[in-house]
Amino acid sequence: MAKLNINGKTRDVQAEPDTPLLWVIRELVGLTGTKYGCGVAQCGACSVHINGEVQRSCSLPLSSLKASDKIVTIEGLSANSAHPVQKAWASVDVPQCGYCQSGQIMAAVALLKKKPKPTDADIDEAMTNICRCGTYQRIREAVHLAAGTTRAADRAQRRA
Amino acid sequence: MRKMTFGKGQKLSRRTFVVGAAAATTGTLALGFKAPFVTEATAQNGATEVNIWVAIKPDDTCVIRIARSEMGQGTLTGLAQLVAEELQCDWNKVTTEGVSPSRNLASKRAWGEMGTGGSRGIRVSQDYVRKGGAAARMMLLQAAADQWKVPVGELTVTNGVITHSASKRSINYGKIAAAAAKLTPPDPKSITLKDPKIWTIAGKPLKRLDTADKLNGSKVYAIDVKLPGMLNAAIKDAPVFGSKVVSFDDAKAAKMPGVKKIMKVKDTAVAVVADTWYRAKTALEAVDIKWDEGDNAKVSSATILQHITEGLSAAENNGERKTGDAAGAIASAAKKVEATYFTPFLAHACMEMMNATVKFSKDKAECWVPTQNLEASLAALSEASGVPLAQCEVHRHDLGGGFGRRGGTQDYVHQAVAIAKEFPDTPVKLIWSREEDQAHDFYRPISVCKMSAGLNEQGELVGLHVRSSGQSINAWLNPAGIVGGKDQRQLQGWYEAAGDAQLGYTVPNLLIEYVMRNTHVPVGPWRGVNTNQNGYYMEAFIEECARAAGKDSLEFRRGLMKNHPKHLAVLNAAAEKGDWGKPLPAGVHRGIAQFMGYGSYSAATAEVSVDPKGKVKVHRMVLALNCGHAVNPHQIAAQVEGSVAYGLSATFYGEMPVENGRMTSLNFDSYGILRLAEMPKVETVIVPTYDFWGGVGEPTICVVAPAVINAIQAATGKPVRSLPLKNVKLA
Numbered sequence: 001m002a003k004l005n006i007n008g009k010t011r012d013v014q015a016e017p018d019t020p021l022l023w024v025i026r027e028l029v030g031l032t033g034t035k036y037g038c039g040v041a042q043c044g045a046c047s048v049h050i051n052g053e054v055q056r057s058c059s060l061p062l063s064s065l066k067a068s069d070k071i072v073t074i075e076g077l078s079a080n081s082a083h084p085v086q087k088a089w090a091s092v093d094v095p096q097c098g099y100c101q102s103g104q105i106m107a108a109v110a111l112l113k114k115k116p117k118p119t120d121a122d123i124d125e126a127m128t129n130i131c132r133c134g135t136y137q138r139i140r141e142a143v144h145l146a147a148g149t150t151r152a153a154d155r156a157q158r159r160a
Numbered sequence: 161m162r163k164m165t166f167g168k169g170q171k172l173s174r175r176t177f178v179v180g181a182a183a184a185t186t187g188t189l190a191l192g193f194k195a196p197f198v199t200e201a202t203a204q205n206g207a208t209e210v211n212i213w214v215a216i217k218p219d220d221t222c223v224i225r226i227a228r229s230e231m232g233q234g235t236l237t238g239l240a241q242l243v244a245e246e247l248q249c250d251w252n253k254v255t256t257e258g259v260s261p262s263r264n265l266a267s268k269r270a271w272g273e274m275g276t277g278g279s280r281g282i283r284v285s286q287d288y289v290r291k292g293g294a295a296a297r298m299m300l301l302q303a304a305a306d307q308w309k310v311p312v313g314e315l316t317v318t319n320g321v322i323t324h325s326a327s328k329r330s331i332n333y334g335k336i337a338a339a340a341a342k343l344t345p346p347d348p349k350s351i352t353l354k355d356p357k358i359w360t361i362a363g364k365p366l367k368r369l370d371t372a373d374k375l376n377g378s379k380v381y382a383i384d385v386k387l388p389g390m391l392n393a394a395i396k397d398a399p400v401f402g403s404k405v406v407s408f409d410d411a412k413a414a415k416m417p418g419v420k421k422i423m424k425v426k427d428t429a430v431a432v433v434a435d436t437w438y439r440a441k442t443a444l445e446a447v448d449i450k451w452d453e454g455d456n457a458k459v460s461s462a463t464i465l466q467h468i469t470e471g472l473s474a475a476e477n478n479g480e481r482k483t484g485d486a487a488g489a490i491a492s493a494a495k496k497v498e499a500t501y502f503t504p505f506l507a508h509a510c511m512e513m514m515n516a517t518v519k520f521s522k523d524k525a526e527c528w529v530p531t532q533n534l535e536a537s538l539a540a541l542s543e544a545s546g547v548p549l550a551q552c553e554v555h556r557h558d559l560g561g562g563f564g565r566r567g568g569t570q571d572y573v574h575q576a577v578a579i580a581k582e583f584p585d586t587p588v589k590l591i592w593s594r595e596e597d598q599a600h601d602f603y604r605p606i607s608v609c610k611m612s613a614g615l616n617e618q619g620e621l622v623g624l625h626v627r628s629s630g631q632s633i634n635a636w637l638n639p640a641g642i643v644g645g646k647d648q649r650q651l652q653g654w655y656e657a658a659g660d661a662q663l664g665y666t667v668p669n670l671l672i673e674y675v676m677r678n679t680h681v682p683v684g685p686w687r688g689v690n691t692n693q694n695g696y697y698m699e700a701f702i703e704e705c706a707r708a709a710g711k712d713s714l715e716f717r718r719g720l721m722k723n724h725p726k727h728l729a730v731l732n733a734a735a736e737k738g739d740w741g742k743p744l745p746a747g748v749h750r751g752i753a754q755f756m757g758y759g760s761y762s763a764a765t766a767e768v769s770v771d772p773k774g775k776v777k778v779h780r781m782v783l784a785l786n787c788g789h790a791v792n793p794h795q796i797a798a799q800v801e802g803s804v805a806y807g808l809s810a811t812f813y814g815e816m817p818v819e820n821g822r823m824t825s826l827n828f829d830s831y832g833i834l835r836l837a838e839m840p841k842v843e844t845v846i847v848p849t850y851d852f853w854g855g856v857g858e859p860t861i862c863v864v865a866p867a868v869i870n871a872i873q874a875a876t877g878k879p880v881r882s883l884p885l886k887n888v889k890l891a
Contacts, residue, residue, distance in 0.1 A: 016417065016439075023438035027392075032384035033377015035560075037511055038594045042828035045511060074377035086375045093367045093794065096802060097232030098374030099381060099511040099560030124837035130828060132511050132561050133232045134805025136839035138798070 003067035006031070007076025010067070017063035022046040024062055025073060033074040033102045037130065044129030047103035048073050054110035074102035077109065085109050088146035096133035103129050108143050117149050208337040210299055211345055212270050213243055213292030215257070216337035220320055222249040224293075227259045227271040228281040229532050230370060231562035232802075233857045234795035235281035237368045239289055241791055242282070245362040246293030246354060249320040249333060256369060258556040261534040265549060275533040277567045277685060279758040279855025282791055286853055287353075294351045296340070303340035304331055356789055356850055365794035370558065382530045382557040383515045387587040390517070391420060392437035393579050394444045395590060397429040397600050400821035401680050403451040404428055413443040422447060425578045433579060437591050456680045457821040464606060464679050464818060465502075471629025471675035472500070472610045478632070479646045479674040481656055486612075489623025489669035493614025497708045499701055501611070502882040503693045504815035506604035506686055507823075507831060512560020513597040514572040518580035519587040520545055525552045526587075529573055530559035532566040540570035544577035563806070564685035568637060569602060595826040602684025603816055605631035607693050611701040614669075619709030621720060623669040626654065628697065631683045632676045633690075650674040652690035653757050653862060654698065659852070661691060661757045663698070664727030665720040681818060687806055688861035691757035695862030696869065696883070699753040703870040704879050713752050713870065714740050727754055730761040730784045730847060737845045738765030738782035748779060751871030753863040760787040760854030764863040766840070768871035774891030778808065778840040778868055783860050785844065788852035797844040800860050804842050807864030809834040812885050832886065 004011045006029055013028045025034050025048070034057060037045030041059040048057045049072040050065075065071070077083050081090070085108045095101045104127070111118055111126040118126070123143050131139070144150045207215035207223050215223040224243045230236040240256050264271045272285060297317065304322045305312035308329055316323050320333040356363060373379035398404065408430050410422040418439035425431045430449050434440035490496060517528040518541070525545040531537040534554055542549045559566060576590040592600070607630025614623035634641035634649055641649055653661045654672045663672075686692070706716035714735050721728040731754040735741075744750060747769045754763035767780040783800050790796055813832025817824050825831040869880045872890065880888055 015436075016442075019438055023436065026384075027436040027438060030386065031377065032380070032386070035511070036383070036513075036591075038828050040594075040827050040829060043511070043833075077376070081372065081376045089375050090367075090371055093371060093798070095232075095368075095371055095374040096234070096798060097511065097559060097561045098371075098379055101374050102377050105375065127836045130511070130833045130835065132509060132563070132806065132833070134802035134834075134839070135798070136805060136834075136836040137801050137842055139836060140839075 002062055002065070004065060004071060005067060005069060006071045007073060013062070015062055018061045021048070021057040021060040021062060021065060021071070025057060031073050031075050035099055035102060037100065037103070042130070043100070044107060045100050045103040047106040047129065049106060049110060052110070052113060054107050074106060077105070083109065084146045085112065085142070088142040092138050092142040092145060094135050094138040094142050096135055100129060100131045104131065104139055108139070108146065111143065112147055117147055118143060208341050210296040210337055210341050211292055212267070213289060214247060214296035216333050218334045220250065220332050220334035221253050221255055222247060222320065222333065223255050223257050225259050225271065226256050227264065227274050228285065229274070229276040229534065229559060229562070231276070231532065231559035233281065233799060234368055234792065235276065236370055237366065237795060238282050238791040239285065240369060241362040241364070241366065242286055242290050243293035245359055246290045247297050248317045251361050251366070253320065254369065260556060261538040261554050262552065264535065265538065274535050275567065276562070277532050277564055279858040281857075283759060283853040283855055290353050291348050291351050294353060295345050295348070298346050298351070299340040299343045300333055300336055302343055303336045307336070307339060362791050363789070364792065366792055368795065380557065381512050381560050382517065382528050383512050383560065383591060385517050385528045385557070385589060387517065387519070390587040390589055391433050391435065391583060392440050393431050393433045393576070393588050393590040394437060394440040395425060395429050395431040395575060395592065395596060396444055396449065397596065398451045399599060399823075400451065400453040400456050401682060402456050403453045405430060406450045406452050408450065409448040413446040416443040416446060419443045421582060423579065423582060425575050429575065431575070431579050431590070433583070433588060437589065441593055453821060459680060459821045460819050461817045465608070467679065468606060468608050468630045468677040471677040472608060472627055474675055476675070477673040478642075478676040479648045479651055481651060481654060481670065481672040483667070484669035486623045486625040486669045486671035490612050490614035490625060493622055494617045495615040495708060497613040497615065497705050499611050499704055499879065499881055501609045501697050501700060503607055503696060504883065505606045505681060505683075505818070506810055506814045507598050507601045507816050507825070508563045508565035508686055509598065509831060509833065510559070510561035510563060510565055513594055514566075514592040515590060516572045516576035517587055517589040518573070518576040519585070520547075520577065520580040520583070521585050523547065523551055525577070526555065527553070527573060527576070528555045528557060530557055530562075530566055531570070532559070532562045532564070533568055536568050536570050537573055540573040541577060544574045545581065563687040564689065565601065567685065569684065571600070594828070598816075598826040598831060599823045602636070602682045604686035604692065605633060605683040606679070607631065609693070609697040611697060613701070613705050615705065615709050619711055621667055621705055624667045624671075626672040626697070627675065628673070628694070629675040629677050631678050631681070633683050633685060635676060635678050636683050647674060647676060650676075650690055651694070653694040653755050660759055662724070664724040664754055664756060665702070665717075666723045667720065680821070687803070688757065688858045691755060691858070691862035692807075692810070692865070695753070695755035696865045699755060699863070699866030700869050700879060700881070703751070703866070703873055707873070717752070717754065726761050726786060726849065727756060730754060730786050731763040733784035733845050733847045734763035734765050734782055737784065737843060740765060749871050749874035751867045751869065751874055753866035753870060755862045755866070756859070757862055758855030758859045759852065760785060760856065760859035762860045762863045764860070764867035766867035766871045768868055768875060770872060770875040770890055772891060774889060776812070776872060776885060776890065778838070780841045780843070781864070781867065782843045782845060783863065784847055785856075785860055786847050786849055787854035787856050787859065788848055789850060790846050790848045793846050796846055796856050799856050800844040801842045803858070803861035804864050805834050805839060807861045808838070808868070811865040811868055811883060812838070814884050815887070
């Protein structure tokens, strides 16, 4: 039996020590907003925060986590989708199929925590999650919107 | 169209759906507005069903029914806009409800076909969904007129409020819906639809209706389904396509935690069923499986290339288009141009991998599945389970991507049923690992294409011979589509006929041929289907011809397009907004391309630089699209941006090599996907002409690769004749 702190609640989970955190979250805790996309830390659909850092949960074995680690999933990010990044995502109408967007949002939140006013280069470096629908342009715009660094040209485009 | 009935004793096959769906693109549906179980529908959500498309709640919420699948392409929002436009309701009070395929079946397909592919979602259903909205509005107005005893012609309606100004009375839709529902629906033929020029809801850049639950993890995709007592299954199908399981040793896996059963599935695969999916997958990796791999195990990318290349010089063809004497014109031309191009197999790589949850009981079968064809899923469920159609139920879930992968084949439903049959009354969720998803796709077909052209003294194209050789989608999925040995679908984008996928050039002597060379690798539709390869081949070669003629890329194309004003207008729009001919920063070069598919006209410019090491960066792309009517410009732009990302992934990285008969790029570490940092700035220019209905999800992808390739040629002076770029040495 392992103890995990997920979204502020202590959870007792029973799983083999090498079980990835992703599957603990999805199958044992029952939070399915965190997605399986590749299982090899390539796509980022499984991104969660651990002590404020974004991590790819598909490649983190349960044994690597301590009861004191603060794990936050998309469900624990805010009440009522009130986080500025979620609001920006809604405002720009980012998602298409939506499957990767939990991970994209978690990555963006972590970026803004480190760099509240990111440049395009910062966004390029931090936002490496895969989106097959190709929402990248709108993700970039939404990150800028959340950060208050939206370029005038993008504002004009959104109004049009 | 071909008649589709679910009558007594009729066997409903997967094929029927696939063929019927294809036939529906040209036919019309004779739809009414009444389903035979209105009472049941009325009870739902406290809403009154005015007709099959519209139900209204007492609080004026308008529930608009959606038959097509939503996989990110935004068709749900667009279809709702079309209904709401005619209904004249308050857009802020619109919600949607998916139609279940069983309800459609029980009501003799009142909602029409449900297949969602070929960029048909809106263009094929626009007429009858708009009429559904209009009929509901007419009934609501008539009910108000009856209640007030005034002529219906004296009533007006705005935002779901009906007003009789003479008597200063008004009533909301929610209050009159019950009375309206009792009226006889108008004859669909009597309905006059609004002129799109006066649209107020449709045609507007509205936000999607389905965003909220994608932002907080609450959206339940089929892969997220949780059911009481549910088990989970992982599967490994024969890595070499077509081979059968000879034996498997499960001694080690059977002892692993949580494992319930290890079983052969459909002769070709082995599955492990366990309490959790991760345990099932882990145990599956410990099963030692032997397959009878046969001669297919000798096939490799090299042998396939040899096989399809042979087709370039073979005598026969399997589809052609011919005008004049191309060979003669080229032979006697002042200048000849010749090039051979190649495109590889590609996987779809939907973010949500293939999955299906099935609960099988003696007299009922249920399935929860991401599908582009709910009716095909229903048919597969019935066929595989042996449970009659009327006792089968497919539960709708929006898809985590589709791109053509989840249409007619329903292979994962067949597998999931085979597994669930071993656990009666217990739901079993089958999830493919990413590796399984990559290893068992229906891939974009591989092909080579030899292009020959003749130019006269003035540098005009007088003869063109196109000979494409490669795998046929119809041969794998729809043999009935091959008529007399000819598979015209492979000429998509090169057709002579107007309207769907017409070549935008007039060449006096033209021969276009397709030669079928199939392999053991399954193939299927992949966003844009054959327009991807055909667009790249044609537009890369036209670029080479323009350069050989010493002409500007745009002017050379314009010279061939006088008889194709719609193609030309879109090319001109892309050129103008893409600043064709204007100066660029040092080291940045422009390319241009145009092509047609799915009833819509597309063109693009790309601004590209190639660094001294040969690394390519795409800085900006401008895409122009004429899709006839533009139902939601904001969502059309999203689809165009998406087509650029999907198209650039293919251009830069996409290939599925074959070694020892099997696929080798089994995850995103080897199957490269474009990331945000590589995404160019995309500008979408919508130039609708309001005289036809074209598709949106697929059309623009076919100009992405050629616009970029042509810009690379502008930068390096060298053509790119093989994709992906990762294998091409540019420096």
